[in-house]
Structures are given as C-alpha cells and as structure tokens.
Amino acid sequence: MMKINVKLVGMFRIGRFKEKLLEYPSDTRVYEVVDALQLPKDVLGIILINGMHAGEQDILKDGEVLSLLPMLDGG
Numbered sequence: 001m002m003k004i005n006v007k008l009v010g011m012f013r014i015g016r017f018k019e020k021l022l023e024y025p026s027d028t029r030v031y032e033v034v035d036a037l038q039l040p041k042d043v044l045g046i047i048l049i050n051g052m053h054a055g056e057q058d059i060l061k062d063g064e065v066l067s068l069l070p071m072l073d074g075g
Contacts, residue, residue, distance in 0.1 A: 002026055002062035004033070009069040012039055024060065031056040033066060045071035 007019045016037065024033065030047055034056065047054045048067040060066060 002028070002060070004028075004060050004062075005065045006033065006037070007065065007067040008037075008039075009067065011043070011070050012037075012068055026062075028060050029056070030054060030058050030060065030066065033060070034068065037068075039068060043070045045069050 001023045002025070003021055003023055005019065005021050008016055022033075024036075030049070034041060034044060044056075046067075046069040047056065047058075048065075048069075049058060049060065050065050051067075054066075
C-alpha cells in the first residue's frame with residue numbers, strides 16, 4: 001500500500017474534501033483514484049502530480065501529491 005495526498009479543487013470538493021491522505025495499492029493509476037472518488041470524468045480538466053501536468057494513465061508513487069481540477073468554464 002502507498003499513501004497519496006489527494007487535493008480536490010472547485011466543484012470536486014462538494015460533498016468530499018479539500019485535501020486528504022489516502023491509501024491505494026502500489027502501481028495505482030490516476031484514473032483509478034478518479035473512479036474511486038466517483039468524480040465526473042466529463043468535467044475532469046487538469047491533473048497534476050507533484051505540481052507537474054499528468055495524465056489519467058500515469059502511475060502514482062508513494063508520497064506523491066495528486067491534484068484534480070475540473071474544467072474551467074466562463075468567458
């Protein structure tokens with residue numbers, strides 16, 4: 001098991017949390033965390049791992065910080 005610090009931004013916080021240390025099996029991918037948190041994939045905008053842009057298929061490592069941001073809307 002590994003510990004990942006998950007940060008949710010904007011609408012993803014509603015009914016969830018702002019930041020939380022969560023445990024996942026080794027070699028967990030970003031999309032598996034998104035699925036586990038039941039975040040709506042259709043509005044998933046930016047994925048950051050340790051402040052660097054990442055993708056849904058990226059594999060997480062113990063101690064990393066995963067930030068999930070919804071798409072921004074407006075004009």
